[in-house]
Amino acid sequence: MDANAAKLIGAGLAMIGAIGAGAGIGIVASGAVQAMGRNPDATGTIQTNMILGIAFAEAVAIYCLVVALLILFVF
Amino acid sequence: MTETPKPKVWGRWVVLAAVVLGLFIFTGFFGIGLSLKPVQPHVVLPAEPLFSIGSFQVTNTLTALALADLLIILIAVGVTSGVKKGSLILGGIIGAIEWIIEMLHGMTEGTAGKWTKQIFPWFVTIFLIVLIANWTEMLPGVETVGILHQSEEGHYQVESWGPVSSIVLPEEGAHAEETHAAGYEFFAFLRPVSTDINFTLALAIVAVIMIQYFGIKSQGGRYFGKFWNTGTVFSKPIFGVIDFAVGLLEVVSEISKIISFAFRLFGNIFAGSVLLFVIGSLVPVFAQSIFYLLEFFVGAIQAFVFGLLAMTFMAQATQGHGGEHHEEAHA
Numbered sequence: 001m002d003a004n005a006a007k008l009i010g011a012g013l014a015m016i017g018a019i020g021a022g023a024g025i026g027i028v029a030s031g032a033v034q035a036m037g038r039n040p041d042a043t044g045t046i047q048t049n050m051i052l053g054i055a056f057a058e059a060v061a062i063y064c065l066v067v068a069l070l071i072l073f074v075f
Numbered sequence: 076m077t078e079t080p081k082p083k084v085w086g087r088w089v090v091l092a093a094v095v096l097g098l099f100i101f102t103g104f105f106g107i108g109l110s111l112k113p114v115q116p117h118v119v120l121p122a123e124p125l126f127s128i129g130s131f132q133v134t135n136t137l138t139a140l141a142l143a144d145l146l147i148i149l150i151a152v153g154v155t156s157g158v159k160k161g162s163l164i165l166g167g168i169i170g171a172i173e174w175i176i177e178m179l180h181g182m183t184e185g186t187a188g189k190w191t192k193q194i195f196p197w198f199v200t201i202f203l204i205v206l207i208a209n210w211t212e213m214l215p216g217v218e219t220v221g222i223l224h225q226s227e228e229g230h231y232q233v234e235s236w237g238p239v240s241s242i243v244l245p246e247e248g249a250h251a252e253e254t255h256a257a258g259y260e261f262f263a264f265l266r267p268v269s270t271d272i273n274f275t276l277a278l279a280i281v282a283v284i285m286i287q288y289f290g291i292k293s294q295g296g297r298y299f300g301k302f303w304n305t306g307t308v309f310s311k312p313i314f315g316v317i318d319f320a321v322g323l324l325e326v327v328s329e330i331s332k333i334i335s336f337a338f339r340l341f342g343n344i345f346a347g348s349v350l351l352f353v354i355g356s357l358v359p360v361f362a363q364s365i366f367y368l369l370e371f372f373v374g375a376i377q378a379f380v381f382g383l384l385a386m387t388f389m390a391q392a393t394q395g396h397g398g399e400h401h402e403e404a405h406a
Contacts, residue, residue, distance in 0.1 A: 048182055052387065055380040059335045062342035069345065073120045 007071055014068040021061030028053040097360040116352040120345075122271045123262040125222070135263050136271035139217065143207045143268060175202075182383070187390035190293065194389045197285055201278065202382035205269065209344055209374030212267040213367060218348065221263035269344035269377075272337065279336030282385040283329060290392030298392070302326050332388065336381065343377045 032050035036043050122134035150168065157169040165173050176199065183195045211217055268274045290298040300306065304322035308315035347370045355363050 044181075045185065048185075048383065051376075051380060052383065055339070055384060059339050062339050065346050066338050066342045069120065069342070069349070073118050 007075070011068040011071045014064050014071060017064035018061040021057050021059075021064075024057035024060075025054050028057060094361055116356055117261075118349055118352065122266060122273075125262060125264070134271070135221070135266040136268045136274065139211050139265045140208065140268040140274065142265060143204065143211050146207050146211075147203055179382070183386055183390075186387055187393065190289065190390065190393045193292075194289065194386055194393075197282075197389065198382045198386040201282065201385055202378050205278070205340065205381050206375060206378035208268045208274070209378055210371070211265065212269075212344065212348055212351075212370060212374065214265075217265040217267065218263045218352075220265075221261055224260045224262065267344060267348060269340055270348055272341050275341040276333070276337040278340075278381070279333045282336060282381075282388075283333050286332070286385070286388045286392050287329070289389045293393035336384065340377055340381055343373055347373055 028050055032046050032053075035046050039046075122136040124132040124134050125138065126133055150172065154169050154172050157165060157167075164170075179199055179202065180191070180195060183198055184191045187194045287298075290301075300322075302322050302325050304318045305315075307318050351363060351366055351370065354366050
């Protein structure tokens with residue numbers, strides 16, 4: 001196989017990891033919205049914790065992205 | 076029954092004229108354009124050196140950091156003079172800064188308690204520098220105006236009009252080797268500093284060191300008990316060993332904090348700038364503005380997340396663990 005083609009396929013495969021982060025962020029947001037609906041007074045704290053949770057979930061997708069970018073532009 | 080005449084709005088006509096002009100220039104829309112087709116960008120991961128002072132290389136991310144610092148200093152001076160005037164209602168950018176500071180302060184108080192006074196400055200410093208650094212990406216001319224170097228590794232073809240040169244598409248039919256030999260490299264004067272892994276890594280290391288500092292300052296030597304937990308090894312043999320292993324895992328968690336801090340910011344902003352390049356090369360007119368809005372949002376969120384995580388970890392370090400282990404995600 002052409003090395004360039006293998007690179008492109010590898011970068012695409014690396015981004016599969018984003019699936020998990022997408023599902024995770026969806027779960028976090030749904031939980032947060034439900035909590036806000038039940039207790040609107042606690043919106044501030046819930047929002048802060050939601051963003052924290054999203055940041056943790058998103059980190060995995062960002063690792064995938066960095067790996068894909070490294071494959072594409074460095075190696 | 077006299078209707079008040081609407082004030083004439085000229086802004087939209089200017090925008091429309093700019094869009095039509097862009098269509099002419101970049102796409103040859105009605106066949107009369109200059110056909111300056113946008114070029115597929117060649118993405119470079121490390122920052123490009125501009126010039127060097129002695130053995131110290133000044134890269135284009137460093138100049139962007141200087142620009143961001145300058146902006147922050149200007150904002151600080153403006154806000155200080157505005158506050159000193161003593162009006163009760165602060166307007167404009169001063170009001171915006173006041174809103175940000177108040178929101179962040181409330182958040183810190185809720186999390187850090189009596190350590191608010193020590194931790195709050197770190198939160199706001201990290202937030203402001205990362206925010207302004209991310210938003211320099213949106214300034215016109217950043218990453219698009221720069222120097223062209225002729226070199227072996229060059230990827231661009233260049234056409235000159237008097238003193239100004241621009242990158243053009245390679246001539247059709249030209250041999251690959253020929254275009255390769257006559258290639259140009261492009262070094263932008265400014266490139267957002269968050270797209271440089273050195274900046275994000277440095278910021279992450281500073282943040283994690285300060286987390287340890289706050290832990291030691293609040294708990295003294297007991298803070299290290301989190302990492303080297305031999306207290307229960309002999310009293311409860313099996314769970315004691317597990318506790319010890321968990322303590323060693325805490326060391327790994329501190330190191331992974333550095334990595335996740337650094338790569339989260341770098342990945343988001345670098346991917347954003349690549350996205351802007353690619354969209355700009357696909358649809359040269361109008362489409363990019365939507366993604367500018369997205370980048371505006373991402374830049375703010377990432378700055379907020381970086382500061383918020385640093386603040387939360389610092390507050391956690393001051394609270395100690397008192398027998399119970401934090402099952403925080405190690406991301």
